[in-house]
Amino acid sequence: MIKVVIYEDNPQLREGLTMLIDGTEGFRVMGAFKNCSQIIHELNEYKPDVILMDIDMPGVNGIEGLKMVRQINTEVSIIMLTVFDDNSNIFEALRNGANGYLLKKTPPARLLEYIAEAATGGAPMTSSIASQVLKMFSGLNLPGSNQYNLSEREKQVLQLLVNGYSYKMIAADMFIAMDTVRSHIKKIYEKLHVNSKSEAVAKAFRDRLL
């Protein structure tokens, strides 16, 4: 028996979802609310397996509700519901530990499957949402790579800097003189337009150079 709690401000949709889910074998709607101002209380009260959470709600919105839950509970599966596949919301939701992200126009039969999948650890999402997610993956990653024309050796040195190595340790690790390490690092600083180790490290992370 999969226990579900619903947060959705639109009364029709809330009722519809409740009827659909509660009327299906194996599912049980423990509660359906028009906002998530009492979500922590309801979480403890009903101990749901899955929460369906509308993104756009007056008062405390879905993302805030999600954050509140995740501060005290990382077990319950939370599926976000939305009308649009809006990029920034997707990112915020997933970053904060949402388990799924579905469009409200998802067909009822599918919705039930998705809830079941979420309950067993899956992360259901419509393919249009998934598409956005993948773009974030490749979009953030690809542009970088080697904007700064670091040579092989320089990349190695930078990697070791990022790992917290001192010049001495880098020299030992790479079997070269410490002065050579200095040379490389000077070159790296020129190419990255920085002038300290920690700036270089920060830039390496920010621009995903390694």
Added chain:
Amino acid sequence: MIKVVIYEDNPQLREGLTMLIDGTEGFRVMGAFKNCSQIIHELNEYKPDVILMDIDMPGVNGIEGLKMVRQINTEVSIIMLTVFDDNSNIFEALRNGANGYLLKKTPPARLLEYIAEAATGGAPMTSSIASQVLKMFSGLNLPGSNQYNLSEREKQVLQLLVNGYSYKMIAADMFIAMDTVRSHIKKIYEKLHVNSKSEAVAKAFRDRLL
């Protein structure tokens, strides 16, 4: 009419997929190959809308094939097929512009839907795969936040370190003595278990402390 090309080394599965897809209204299998050594040629020859690509193939594997295609064509939808939802492969595939990622045990009816979705810009993935993807997004993020019990002031200092400030600059910025900055930084190092600025910076990024 959705044009599909298949790369799959297992003859049974290759035949099965071909029969299934080519035998369905609206789909057309242009070719099915046991490896992707000639993939660029075949891409130009058949101009498919969707490529089904097995990950584990002898010779040139699916990830390599994916990269080869993406170097010259970013339009065609590429769905990766795999037996396991293996974490590192998923990441590599998505990072290199795969459009979908499905388990081979996906039911035939679903597979056809997924191909159709991919052809229209969606990114089909089974929910177990999606779950892995989301973990990459958030999994590293949630547990932390403040694992290290940094005080407010310490967080400020760390933030400035990450921004590449020297002790002197931090002191000026925060209107405190440089010795105080030292004190804070010593405390930060203790709490983060590091002993250099760049290690602290790296840790701040890795553990998303700021």
Added chain:
DNA sequence: TGAATTTTAACATAAATATGCGATTGATCT
């Protein structure tokens, strides 16, 4: 082959950092 780049290295020096040992003032909690 000649030119450009990368990798290697040495020497010198000023600046920044890491570390140790104290110490005072508030705020907070019990």
Added chain:
DNA sequence: AGATCAATCGCATATTTATGTTAAAATTCA
């Protein structure tokens, strides 16, 4: 009221970094 901790500062010192200059192999490329 006493204990605890965050935040503030000082002083000393050894180590590490940053920067400048110079230059010889090795590699790559036209």
